[in-house]
Amino acid sequence: MPRAGLTPDRITAAAADLADEAGFEQVTLSALARHFGVKDASLYSHVKNLQDLRVRVALLAGGEMIDRIAAAVVGRSGKDALAAFAGAYREYALRHPGRYAATQIRVDQALVADSPALRRTAEVTYGMLRAYGLDEPDLTDAVRLLRATFHGYCALEAGGGFGHSRAVRASWDKAVEALHLTLEHWPREENTRG
Template identity: 80%
Template sequence: MPRVGLTTDRVVAAAADLADEAGFEAVTVSALARHFGVRDASLYTHVRGLQDLRVRVALLAGGELIDEIAQAVAGRAGKEALVAFAGAYRAYALRHPGRYAATQIRVDESLVATVADSPAMRRTAEITHGMLRAYGLGEPDLTDAVRLLRSTFHGYCALEAGGGFGAPRDVRASWDKAVDALHVALENWPREERAAG
């Protein structure tokens, strides 16, 4: 029987908060049980186990992240949208390090379809593709461009969060230059030639 006051949403929100406070690896069923003052078994009414819990945190964080990005890019296009998208991404990653780490987890094969079909993932694809529409990219170039943006944003945020930039140059100034360079790359994308049918 579920403990009064405990819900799946409340458990996942607490796990996300714990991730930000102590790191995503610190998120365990036992840690949450201690937080709520219950036995581990009490939480299995709300989550199926550690993997399920972590995937739920990833989906929560992914939804929060794309909501912030969507708000930032609303009404913008081209470089202005790219700058807003990048800025919202970086701000979320730095403000919520544990939640952000959750968005990067590798999902068990049995859950891939569930995650890919989640509202957060669908919205992420829609917003990202919408932002890139101004650059006139079609497939497979669109997928390549998304991968370039994701790897650049993630790599930069991971290095920044870990104190990986030791040069005296202002980190924000380098970020702005990186986004400027991405805009130039997107405007001059080496489009893949389509085979004649």
């Protein structure tokens, strides 16, 4: 019988909560052991090491985030879908800063392929972008543009990087509008697959 009711899922959820409270970099096995009132060694029968735990938090957070995004974009297309996608992304990043930080770590591609949540992220994102008539390699380029824009904006906003009196939300809405116009007028690259 596991001590303190420990399971990999329970440990991962506690680590995600700790990440939101104290920051993703503050998630350690020692901190979780203290949380559960056990010795560090008790956690090793449930998670391999700190990297394994952080990847588990990343996968959990990625699943939570795409669930919110998918619910926001369902039944929408074009600009409406983009705005809903962007809004759900921003809301998750700001409400769950530690979990969001976890989604930014590099995860082994084999784990990505085995993760239904991360496969769903690609499906939802590429599905939204296909409404703009994009195919590869333009789809990949557009995904990178959206991710860089959303992540950069959220990181600056969370860190208090916008000091001007203009409402941050108003600037966000303009950024989404600009992205929509960019996607509508995307400089298409000819698909060279033969």
